[in-house]
Amino acid sequence: MHGGCGLRPKTVPEGRDEALRAAAESGLRGRTAADMVERAARALEDCPLFNAGTGSVLTLEGRCEMDAALMTGDLRAGAVGGITGVRNPIAVARCVMDRTDHHFLAGEGATRFARVAGFPRYDPRTAARRKRWRELVGALGGKGVPEGRYWKRMGGWVGRYLTREERGHRSTIGAVAIDARGGVAVATSTGGIWLKLPGRVGDTPILGGGTYACAHGAVSATGHGEGILRIGLAKLACDFMATLPCQKALERAIAFARREGVEAGLIGIDARGRTGAAKNAQWMPTASAGGRR
Ligand code: ASP
Numbered sequence: 001m002h003g004g005c006g007l008r009p010k011t012v013p014e015g016r017d018e019a020l021r022a023a024a025e026s027g028l029r030g031r032t033a034a035d036m037v038e039r040a041a042r043a044l045e046d047c048p049l050f051n052a053g054t055g056s057v058l059t060l061e062g063r064c065e066m067d068a069a070l071m072t073g074d075l076r077a078g079a080v081g082g083i084t085g086v087r088n089p090i091a092v093a094r095c096v097m098d099r100t101d102h103h104f105l106a107g108e109g110a111t112r113f114a115r116v117a118g119f120p121r122y123d124p125r126t127a128a129r130r131k132r133w134r135e136l137v138g139a140l141g142g143k144g145v146p147e148g149r150y151w152k153r154m155g156g157w158v159g160r161y162l163t164r165e166e167r168g169h170r171s172t173i174g175a176v177a178i179d180a181r182g183g184v185a186v187a188t189s190t191g192g193i194w195l196k197l198p199g200r201v202g203d204t205p206i207l208g209g210g211t212y213a214c215a216h217g218a219v220s221a222t223g224h225g226e227g228i229l230r231i232g233l234a235k236l237a238c239d240f241m242a243t244l245p246c247q248k249a250l251e252r253a254i255a256f257a258r259r260e261g262v263e264a265g266l267i268g269i270d271a272r273g274r275t276g277a278a279k280n281a282q283w284m285p286t287a288s289a290g291g292r293r
Helices: 016-027 033-045 089-099 107-116 127-139 154-161 164-168 225-231 233-240 246-259
Strands: 066-072 077-083 104-106 173-178 184-190 211-214 217-223 264-270 275-279
Touching (some): 016 033, 066 089, 077 089, 089 184, 211 233, 217 225, 217 233, 217 246, 225 233, 233 246, 246 264, 246 275
Parallel strands (some): 077 104
Antiparallel strands (some): 066 184, 264 275
């Protein structure tokens, strides 16, 4: 599992490393690789110390718009983008995979699908996130969704008003697993980035961008979403696994990301069960559980 990449925080919030380890352990109770990554991802979505599910960061309008995807080595996949009002976006993504003819539902339709599928209404915004959002929007002069002439200035605002930790470490979560039958799977879930424009969808739910699995292995990415999307990083790393062991494949993909100026971190597992992690960011906490490492 990974818990996002970025700058190493001056102090790691208490309980964060333990939560990552416990989530990896909880994944082992799943039977198939898809069950494992879903369980592990749900555990971290329920932990407010991570930016996924409960504790997701807020958009410029103060909403949680969450992205999540789950994919298996036999190319089954489900994803949601910009979903609101649910507790576990990864479980909705799993439901898209198992119960629909589609792979990706977005926005209002994704939320409506979740309701019909039986996911109760839930507000993932924590008191701490709401308070921080009020401060930030206050600092921006209560501007709300800016007009077109402000759109290109958002990056500057983020640089000016977010703390080093908020800017530099976004705490997305990801999991990869292999089951007893050799099936691989990946799950990635995030609230995205602070003060994103409503409707912004990052790399996380895009198959091949932040999340990908195929016959060679499974990969979850974290980092600068727009950049990861542009270079199709998770698919690239999986493709490298056709000829390279997992760790080497991830390193080669990260070397490419570095050359393209994209900050990223990857975890992966190949079809032989070899795991790996690579990053060009300063920090990416990881945890693993089970037999082969
Ligand atoms: N990649 C995520 C996004 O851009 C954020 C992250 O991984 O830190 O939405």
